[in-house]
Amino acid sequence: MRTSFNWLKEYVETDLTVRQVSDRLTMAGLEVEGLEYLGEGISGVVVGRIVSINPHPNADRLTLCEVDNGSEVLPVICGAKNLHAGDRVPLALPGAELPGGMKIEKAKLRGVLSFGMLCSEKELGLAKESSGLMILPEDAPVGGDIVKAVGLDDWAMEINVTPNRPDCLCALGIAREAAALTRSALRQPKFKLAEHGANIAGRMKVTIEDPELCPRYAGRLVTGVKAGPSPAWMRRRLQAVGVRSINNVVDATNYVMMEMGQPLHAFDCRFLAGREIIVRRAVEGEVFTTLDGVERTLSKDMLLICDADRPVALAGVMGGQNSEVTDQTTDVFLESAYFNPSCVRKTSRKLGLHTEASHRFERGADPEGVITALDRAASMIAGLAGGEIAAGRIDEYPNPLKMPVVTLRVARVNEILGAGLEKDEIADIMKRLRIKIHEETEDSFLLQAPAFRPDLTREIDFVEEAARVYGYGKIRSSMPARAAAAREPDTVLAASMRARDAMQDCGFHEVVNYSFMDPGDFDRLGLSENDFRRKTVTLQNPLSAGQSVMRTTLLPSLFGNLSLNLSRGVRDMKVFELSRVFIHAGPGLPNEPLKIGGLACGARAASPWETGGRKADFYDMKGAVEQMLDALRVANAVFAAEEDAPFLHPGKAARLLVGGSPAGYIGQVHPDIAERWDIPAEVCVFEIDFRSIIEAASALPSYKALPRYPAVERDIAVIVPADVTSLSVLKAMESLKLGLVEDVKLFDYYEGAPIPEGKKSLAYTVTYRSFEKTLTDEEANLAHKKIMDVLKERLGAEIREQ
Amino acid sequence: MPLTRFLKKARDIKAGLEGAGRLAELIPRISDELGAEEAIIKFAQTTDDLKAIELELFGKKGIISILRKKIPQEAPEDRKEAGRLLNEIAGRYEAALKARGEELAAAERAQALASQRIDVTMPGRRPGVGRPHPVTTVTREVVEIFLEMGFSVAEGPEVELDYYNFETLNMPKDHPARDMQDTFYVSDDVVLRTHTSPVQVRTMKSRRPPVQIIAPGKVYRCDADVSHTPMFHQVEGLMVDRGINFSHLKGVLETFISKMFGAGTATRFRPSFFPFTEPSAEVDIRCVICGGNGCRVCKSTGWLEILGCGMVDPEVFRAVGYDPEEFTGFAFGLGMERITMLKYGIDDIRLFYENDMRFLGQF
């Protein structure tokens, strides 16, 4: 909401500066977000009077004017044509500055010296375009500062009016608030209303068909007006508060709206068939063209203002093209009404049509301010555009609205605030806010808010008023008694912190991506038609098609991160993300599983000289994941070949099984998919369901006594078919259930000569230990023999001699 | 070659020992001929040299051994003196050998170590340090401050019912306050949560007071420009019990601010409006960039808005089945991106979601 400081000062008597008033308003909930001095950038410009106009000796298009600057008469050269001797005009003296930084100096134009420049509105920053010089009113003081003379010695105030305060969407409302806060007197706008001729009663008829949606409808008739441009002061003021000047009739209605908050509408009487207004609901599918020339299809919960034949305005939102006031208008029917806020809001939302009027009506206008605003506007139209105001007014108000009467307990105020407001203090605040005190007991009030405060209907609303005006700053701070609620441990939070730390320790940066994805990404990932990841949550109003569904997998985002970095010349990337994804689950809300995913591309380590510049591969990624699982104490995690991930290299894809159930995948990206996403083929990724791994994580480490007897280590090297996995070797050993085996570690892997084609060599160190006694060599050898036998038997292993 | 000269001399002496005279006279002569211990030391340049010398002296056929074997052949009255003299020179040579031996060993070890020198300025072998996302770091910090004050963490869905996101928070379908939040719709009844406040409602619906929770999480607004991203992070807080009041709200949030931004950070509580709290406030801190003198970041007000808060509206209590006469409480919401930007001096919110490695590596 924009208003101006001078405008406020018309209604509130104050010696405070604009900054002081702004501060008071801000600290009472009307945040002044911006202050702008209207005369900013103008200096050294005065009111000049043109004494004479003579032709320029050397140029046909220029004139040589003698201009009185208040103390002397100076020659000034001018190019404009709209000037006459005696006119008062803005004169920029040598040394003057104009908006935009232009500086004026004495200058010779075609051989003649000019002592300054005469200015147009555009040059003073008052208009975007102007033709000719700005001609000032005849009473402008010659030699006076132009900033004052044209009303630019003023501040535009940008105020953030919260949706609960429709009363502050106008200058008078803010003045009323400022007066209450600074204990100053409020001056209501004064105006004269001269009525002429026959009463409106016989000349216009108003019928409200739906008093629920239109509780009050009032109108006046102004005849014989001459629509035309508004005077400068009006244009200046509307401009200061950000309203475009249209013509004197429309400007008057806008002025009154910006002054009193009541939206008004002026109809050209020529187009009101039957000289009649009917307020009714629209018929479903009814079509109406609004002022902005857009044809709109209406529904039955919208309200229309109609004449005898057809709609002429969309109630509370916008007038119709068919009845708008133009330069040909002579007779005006002026509407001032109160419409149901919820109805206006629905209409405005459905049609996507937000106007100054709808903004005010949907928040709640002042049903009791309808008449004053109507009279004010009629008087202003007659003043600006001439014409006569018909006697009397129409005021249809079948069921007057009443503000509720509410009990406010002094104790409740202090209970909510934790303060010690006295009863008298509260009463004083209520009175300053024009809240009516119907009754007063020892410890409570019976209150009724004025009609312009639709936000005050419950006790808590009045508590807030007390607190707001008293000042939040005056309420002292204190700490609540400790331990109001028992702390609950949060395993997910703790685990997510540990997982992050583990990934970071492996050199992975954390990324955070938008939760959106492109539905086209599923095809680009090669997912089958019935893949669960295609069960998306789809947005009705996405920002773009590429962000139109919620992520079901982190992969596309990670690929996107890689592409961005590659495009910026960053080639080494190890990142992870911990985030929810969203899987559609029938009616109601989707599932929101928490996923941890990662991507590695480029150098394996931070010190490539050492790894010979090797690129990160599957085992680097798997190592990081294992490190994280270990950090979370996930004991029963196993990796097996993954065959159901079409976006992964079929030979380099693993499935993570936790407690036997699939929990995620790790793998190198399928070369076809890499090509499709335009990323390097050796990129490795993983994505794991985070909750399944924390469920499998042991919350408490289980302590085991340290071994008291020494271990015996035996190495074993086996040659097995190349497709025998390391996991199956371990499983074969485990199948023996040898209690003595403490640990099995792979220490060597080899393929190639002299190992026969299609075979590979795996070498393990097996640690044997008993918790009861020192193992003898015979006991260890016996166990080791069993292991060798089972490997031969189950896997066709050939035991290599050391 | 000093060593060969020594060895020759030693052999010469040995050759002359057969049938020589009284040991008491012979021993001092030998020591004179061989030279003092220093000489030996001088000859030995390596531990191998030293071993050769040792062999000539103390070996089975060494000078000292030969002399020792001769003692029983001496006249009985001379034996004692001969033994004493022999022990004396043997001791001297032994000590000298040992000393030189240690010297040489130390020198040789030093040389060997010097030859193993590596370039200590080459980079170390490491996986590299991954950094947390700055918003995560700041959220973690915020959460920890509130955990210390006795709050517990609560969660709720990001795809939320309109009912929880708006209606139970006192924002019916046609409420103008909905304009304050541009909403992503999944259906007429389902939205992407526009704030973390629905977690308040879900938590209260599931249990009786006292309630003291914070809810960090992602929220969504249908808005994207230089200062808005369609997704951002909030931390919501709620405390409900008997006797909780605005003074407590101020106390808790001022404690948070002093821990987050430093003790003595000036703070102001400014009345505002949220449909689900009343009285409501926005909290400003003294601009951390300009110290209150006015700058671009604080739009020359000297203050920075960092959070919204208020006393829980009785309508919200009614919606969750709490009696507003029995219980009171406060709620607050903080925007993590804003606090992160202030903390690190980041000037473009969009950087958080580009995930440029050169950005991520800085935090």
Ligand SMILES: [Zn+2]
């Ligand atoms: Zn600042």
